[in-house]
Amino acid sequence: MASTSSIKQILLEWCHSKMLGYQHVDLQNFSSWSDGMAFCALVHAFFPNTFDYNSLSPTQWQKNFELAFTVAE
Template sequence: MRGETSSSNSKKSRRFSFQASSAAAAPPAAAPNAKNVKQMLLDWCRAKTEPYEGVDIQNFSSSWKDGIAFCALVHRFFPDAFEYSILNPNKPKENFQLAFSTAERLAGCPPLLDADDLVRMNEPDWKCVYTYIQEFYRCLVEKGLVKTKKRP
């Protein structure tokens, strides 16, 4: 039993020192970089949905709560997939389902979000929306529908 305690303490020490050294080794620019990527993706969403009536993307949460922003973003790349002008912001579940099923069918974007879950929330969790938009963007890049800048 004594050996177990010693071993347990040893594991805790190693874990603590690993965590401490990992934090110390992280480059100071890591956090701002993530913030820049998030802002760039938000700006991209704004630019792509700008011509769409009823869409005002200010964040990755409340701006997406009625599903219209998702539909506008998907419609921008697949304009023949559905009639955007007939969407109703008072029917968020239908909007979410339309956007996600179209993105899955035409862009190969996996359905990471569930319409029922989003409707139950007062406003969507920004991390969930952000993750979905990142994946949608990645799928569009893979399909050649979005061009990315070459890195040096």
């Protein structure tokens, strides 16, 4: 059975592979998601026509999370 830390690392590596090339995303740990940019990048990687990722700003974390959750739903 895999340990919790190895599962977290596997998940972070998978997310990182989906977000390559996205600005403002530097996945080091799960705290890296605090501005919403990583979540938006992950959603955008699967639904690229739903919003303009490049128009987002890390300073607007609430808007980023609202957008990512809305599109993901």
